[in-house]
Amino acid sequence: MAEMEYNVPTERWPAHPETATQEGKNKFVGFWTFLAGETALFASLFATYLALKDSVPSDDHMLASELFHLPLAFVMTMLLLTSSLTSVYAIYHMRNNNFQKMQLWLGITVLLGAGFLALEIYEFIEYYGYGHTFRSSAFGSAFYFLIGTHGFHVIVGLIWAVLLILRNAKRGLSVYTAAKVNTFALYWHFIDVVWVFIFTIVYLLGVL
Amino acid sequence: MAQTSAQKKGVGSVIWEYLTTVDHKKIAILYLIAGGFFFVLGGIEAMLIRIQLAVPNNDFLSAGLFNEVITMHGTTMIFLAAMPLLFAFMNATVPLQIGARDVAFPFLNSLGVWLFIFGGIFLNLSWFMGGAPDAGWTSYASLSIASPGHGIDFYALGLQISGAGTLISGINFVTTIITMRAPGMTYMRMPLMTWTTLVASVLIVFAFPPLTIGIFLLMFDRMFGSNFFLVEAGGNTIIWEHLFWIFGHPEVYILILPAFGIFSEIFATFARKRLFGYSAMVFATVLIGFYGFMVWAHHMFTVGLGPVANAIFAVATMAIAVPTGIKIFNWIATIWGGSIEFTTPMLYALAFIPSFTMGGVTGIMQAAAPADYQYHDSYFIVAHFHYVIVGGVVFALLAGLHYYWPLMFATMLNEKLGKITFWLFFFGFHLTFLIQHFLGLWGMPRRVFTYLDGQGYNAANMISTAGAFLMAVAVIVLVVNIIMTIAKNERVGMDPWGDGRTLEWSLPLPVPYYNFAQIPLIRGLDPYWVEKKEGNGKMLPSESLTDFHMPNNSILPVVMSLGLFIAAFGAMFFPDGKDWAIDAVSGLDPKPWALPVLIIGLGTTFVAMGIRSWKDDLGYYVKKEEVEKDLEELERGGK
Ligand code: HEM
Ligand SMILES: [Cu+2]
Numbered sequence: 001m002a003e004m005e006y007n008v009p010t011e012r013w014p015a016h017p018e019t020a021t022q023e024g025k026n027k028f029v030g031f032w033t034f035l036a037g038e039t040a041l042f043a044s045l046f047a048t049y050l051a052l053k054d055s056v057p058s059d060d061h062m063l064a065s066e067l068f069h070l071p072l073a074f075v076m077t078m079l080l081l082t083s084s085l086t087s088v089y090a091i092y093h094m095r096n097n098n099f100q101k102m103q104l105w106l107g108i109t110v111l112l113g114a115g116f117l118a119l120e121i122y123e124f125i126e127y128y129g130y131g132h133t134f135r136s137s138a139f140g141s142a143f144y145f146l147i148g149t150h151g152f153h154v155i156v157g158l159i160w161a162v163l164l165i166l167r168n169a170k171r172g173l174s175v176y177t178a179a180k181v182n183t184f185a186l187y188w189h190f191i192d193v194v195w196v197f198i199f200t201i202v203y204l205l206g207v208l
Numbered sequence: 209m210a211q212t213s214a215q216k217k218g219v220g221s222v223i224w225e226y227l228t229t230v231d232h233k234k235i236a237i238l239y240l241i242a243g244g245f246f247f248v249l250g251g252i253e254a255m256l257i258r259i260q261l262a263v264p265n266n267d268f269l270s271a272g273l274f275n276e277v278i279t280m281h282g283t284t285m286i287f288l289a290a291m292p293l294l295f296a297f298m299n300a301t302v303p304l305q306i307g308a309r310d311v312a313f314p315f316l317n318s319l320g321v322w323l324f325i326f327g328g329i330f331l332n333l334s335w336f337m338g339g340a341p342d343a344g345w346t347s348y349a350s351l352s353i354a355s356p357g358h359g360i361d362f363y364a365l366g367l368q369i370s371g372a373g374t375l376i377s378g379i380n381f382v383t384t385i386i387t388m389r390a391p392g393m394t395y396m397r398m399p400l401m402t403w404t405t406l407v408a409s410v411l412i413v414f415a416f417p418p419l420t421i422g423i424f425l426l427m428f429d430r431m432f433g434s435n436f437f438l439v440e441a442g443g444n445t446i447i448w449e450h451l452f453w454i455f456g457h458p459e460v461y462i463l464i465l466p467a468f469g470i471f472s473e474i475f476a477t478f479a480r481k482r483l484f485g486y487s488a489m490v491f492a493t494v495l496i497g498f499y500g501f502m503v504w505a506h507h508m509f510t511v512g513l514g515p516v517a518n519a520i521f522a523v524a525t526m527a528i529a530v531p532t533g534i535k536i537f538n539w540i541a542t543i544w545g546g547s548i549e550f551t552t553p554m555l556y557a558l559a560f561i562p563s564f565t566m567g568g569v570t571g572i573m574q575a576a577a578p579a580d581y582q583y584h585d586s587y588f589i590v591a592h593f594h595y596v597i598v599g600g601v602v603f604a605l606l607a608g609l610h611y612y613w614p615l616m617f618a619t620m621l622n623e624k625l626g627k628i629t630f631w632l633f634f635f636g637f638h639l640t641f642l643i644q645h646f647l648g649l650w651g652m653p654r655r656v657f658t659y660l661d662g663q664g665y666n667a668a669n670m671i672s673t674a675g676a677f678l679m680a681v682a683v684i685v686l687v688v689n690i691i692m693t694i695a696k697n698e699r700v701g702m703d704p705w706g707d708g709r710t711l712e713w714s715l716p717l718p719v720p721y722y723n724f725a726q727i728p729l730i731r732g733l734d735p736y737w738v739e740k741k742e743g744n745g746k747m748l749p750s751e752s753l754t755d756f757h758m759p760n761n762s763i764l765p766v767v768m769s770l771g772l773f774i775a776a777f778g779a780m781f782f783p784d785g786k787d788w789a790i791d792a793v794s795g796l797d798p799k800p801w802a803l804p805v806l807i808i809g810l811g812t813t814f815v816a817m818g819i820r821s822w823k824d825d826l827g828y829y830v831k832k833e834e835v836e837k838d839l840e841e842l843e844r845g846g847k
Contacts, residue, residue: 006826022387025387026312026313026383026387026388029312029382029383029386029387030312030313030379030380030382030383033379033382033383033413034379034413036413036414037375037378037379037413037414037416037417038417040413040414040415040417040418041417041418041420041421043418044417044418044420044421044422044451044454045421047447047450048421048425048436048447048451051444051447052436052442052443052444052447055442055443055444056441056442057440057441057442134428134432134433134434135433135434135435135788137435137441137442138435138436138438138441138442138443138444139442140435141428141429141434141435141436141443142436145424145425145428145434145436160821163818163821163822164821167821167822171824176824176826180821
C-alpha cells in the first residue's frame with residue numbers, strides 16, 4: 001500500500017467501492033454502530049410517546065383518534081419509501097461507477113424527501129389550528145417531540161445529501177467519495193424504517 | 209505534519225498541538241488531565257459533605273448549599289471523573305493492545321474529548337452563575353422541575369454536551385476493536401482490557417441515547433414550555449426515572465467493566481501467570497453487559513410498579529451476581545500459585561477483591577425487593593455504591609495510573625510513595641464507608657443535610673469523616689508523587705515492569721507517534737509473552753517496512769464543541785421572563801439576546817460540521833526512511 005489511490009481507474013473499480021479502503025470499512029462499521037444508538041434513541045421516544053398518548057389536561061383537547069387522518073400520512077409514507085428506493089438506485093450506479101446517474105438519483109431522493117417534509121409542515125400547521133401544540137398538553141409535547149425528531153433527521157439528511165451532491169460535482173467518484181455517499185444512503189434507509197414504525201404506532205394505532 | 213521528538217517546541221505550539229491533536233496517546237493525556245482535575249474537584253465536594261455531617265446540627269453548609277454540593281459531587285465523579293479517566297486508559301492502551309496505529313476515527317476521538325471538556329466546564333460554571341444544580345445526580349423530575357433558577361439547566365445542558373462526547377467515543381472504540389486488529393489478533397486473543405472496553409462501549413451506544421432523550425424532555429420542559437413532567441398538563445414524572453435508570457444501571461457497568469479489564473491485566477502481569485479462565489472471563493463480561501440492561505427497575509422498587517414487576521427485576525438483578533462471581537473466582541485462581549510481586553498496582557488489585565465483593569453482597573441484599581424498602585434512600589445505599597464504585601472503579605483508576613504511567617509518560621511513579629498512597633487510601637476508604645452500612649440500618653436517611661443529636665449517629669459520622677480525611681491525604685501524597693516524577697523525568701526503557709505480557713509493552717518508550725514501525729504478527733494470547741518464551745523476545749512483523757498513512761490534525765473538534773457550549777447559554781436563558789415558562793424561571797428578567805446566542809452557537813457547530821464533510825481529509829504519509837532512522841536510533845540507544 002505504498003501509494004494509496006483513491007481514484008481507481010474504471011477497469012479496477014471494485015464491486016464494493018464504499019468498503020474498498022480501511023477508512024471506508026471503518027465508516028461502514030462505525031455508522032452501523034451509530035445507527036444502533038439511534039435505534040435506542042427512537043425506542044426511548046416511542047416509549048415516551050406511548051406513555052403520554054392522549055394524556056391531556058382537560059376534555060377540550062383533541063385526542064389522537066380525532067386528530068390524525070390516514071390519507072395524508074399514507075402519502076407521506078409513500079414519498080419517503082420511494083425516496084429510499086431512489087437512494088438504492090444511486091448506490092447501484094455508484095457501484096457501477098456511473099457518476100452522473102448516481103448524482104441524478106441522489107437529486108431525485110432529495111426532491112422526494114423535501115416533498116415529505118413539506119407535507120409534514122403542512123400537517124403541523126393544521127394541528128396547531130386545532131390547538132394541538134407542543135405546549136398544549138403532555139400528549140402534544142410527546143407527539144411533536146417524536147415526529148419532530150424524525151423530521152429533524154430528515155432535514156439533516158436533506159442538507160447532507162445536497163452538500164454531497166455539490167461537493168462531489170467537481171471531484172467525481174472515487175473510493176473516498178463512494179464511502180461518503182454510502183454512509184448517507186444507510187442513514188436515509190434508517191430514517192425510512194423509523195417512519196414505518198411512526199406510521200404504524202402513531203397513525204394507524206392512533207385512529208383505531 | 210510529522211514532527212521529530214527532538215525538536216524543541218514553544219509553549220504556544222505545544223498547546224496548539226494538544227488542541228488539534230488526533231493522536232490517541234495525546235488524547236489519553238487530555239482525558240487524564242481533565243478527568244484528574246474533576247476528580248480533585250469532586251473530592252473537595254466530598255470533603256465538604258463529610259465536614260458538614262461530622263457533627264449533629266452542623267451549619268457548616270446551609271441546607272440549600274448541601275443539596276448543591278451532593279448533586280455536583282455525584283455528577284462530577286460519575287460523568288466528569290470516573291468515565292473520562294477510564295477513557296484515558298482505554299485510549300492509552302487499546303490501539304496498542306490490538307496492534308493499530310490509531311483508532312478508527314481519530315477526528316471523532318478528538319471531538320469526544322473536547323465535548324467532554326466543554327460540557328464539564330459548562331456544568332461547573334453553575335457555581336459562579338447563580339447556583340449549582342440541587343436535585344441529586346439522579347435529578348428526579350419532581351425535584352428538578354421545581355428547582356428555581358438555572359442550576360438544573362446547567363446539569364441538563366452540561367451532561368447533554370459531554371454525553372454526546374461519550375457516545376462518540378463509544379462508537380469509536382467499537383469500530384476500532386472490530387476493524388483495526390493486527391493480523392492474528394483474533395477476538396479470543398484480545399486482552400481483557402480490550403474486551404471490557406468493547407463491551408463497555410457497546411453499553412454506551414445503547415445506554416446513552418435514553419439519557420439523551422430523558423435530558424431532552426427535561427430541557428424542553430424547563431426551556432421551551434413542553435409538559436412531559438408537568439402533571440397538571442398530563443405529564444408523568446416516572447418517565448424520567450425509567451429513562452434515567454435505563455441509562456443509569458448500564459452506566460455502572462460502563463464504569464466497572466473497564467475497571468475489571470485493568471485488574472485482569474494487573475493480576476496476570478504481577479502473578480506472572482496467564483489469566484485463569486480467559487474464555488470464561490470474556491463470556492462473563494459479555495453476559496454482565498447483556499444483563500445490565502434488564503435490571504434498571506431495581507432502583508425503583510419503592511415507586512410502586514407492583515409486585516410482578518418488582519419480582520422480575522429482583523430475580524434479574526440477583527442473576528448478575530453469577531457472572532460477577534465467575535470473575536472473582538477467576539482472579540483468585542490467577543493469583544493462586546503465581547509468583548506474586550507486590551507492586552503498587554498489584555496492591556490495589558488485591559485490595560479490590562474483598563472490597564468490591566462486599567459491595568456486590570450488599571447489592572444482592574438490595575435486590576430483594578421487600579428488604580429494599582428498608583434500605584432504600586438510607587445510608588446503606590450510599591455504603592453499597594461506594595463499595596462498588598470506590599472499591600472497584602477508583603481502585604482500578606489508581607492502579608491503572610501507576611501501571612500505565614510508564615506507557616503514557618515513559619517515566620515511573622515512585623513505588624514507595626505509591627504504597628503510602630495505597631495504604632492511606634485503603635484504610636481511609638473502609639473507615640469512611642463500612643460504618644455507613646450501619647448508619648443506614650439504624651435509620652439515617654441519605655441526602656439530608658444534618659441530623660439531630662441523641663439518635664446514636666454521632667460517633668459513626670465522626671468516624672466516617674475521619675476516614676474521608678485519610679483518603680484526602682492519600683490523594684495529596686499521590687499528587688506530590690506525580691509532581692516529583694515529572695520534575696525528575698527519569699526515563700525508563702521498554703517493558704518497564706519486566707513482566708509485560710500484552711502487545712503494548714513490546715513498544716519502545718516513549719511510544720513513537722505512529723505506534724508500530726511495522727504492524728506485528730500476533731501468535732497467541734499475551735503475544736509479547738509468547739515471543740518472550742518461544743521467540744527472541746521481539747514481536748514478528750506482519751508486513752515489510754513501507755510508507756504508511758496517518759491522519760491530519762484538526763482544530764474543528766474544538767470549534768464544534770465551543771459552538772455547542774455557546775448555544776447552551778442561549779437555550780438556558782431563553783425562557784427567562786416568558787409567560788409560558790415554568791415557575792422556576794418565568795419570574796426572571798427576560799433575556800432578548802438568548803435566542804441569537806442559541807442560533808449563533810448551533811450555527812458555529814453546523815458550519816464546522818459542513819466544512820469537515822466538504823473538505824477532503826486524506827491524511828499524510830510517514831516515509832519509510834523516517835521510520836528506519838527511528839529504528840536505528842533505538843538500536844543504538846537501547847543496547
Ligand atoms: C452484584 C452487583 C450489584 C447489585 C446486585 C446491585 C444492586 C443495587 C440495587 C438494588 C440498588 C438500588 C438500591 C436502592 O436505591 O434502594 C443499587 C444502587 C446503586 N448501585 Fe448497585 N448493584 C450492584 C453492583 C453495582 C456496581 C458494580 C456499581 C457501580 C460500579 C453500582 C452502583 C450503584 C449505584 C451508584 C447505586 C445508587 C444510585 C442512586 O440511587 O444514587 N452497583 N445497586
Ligand atoms: Cu442498578
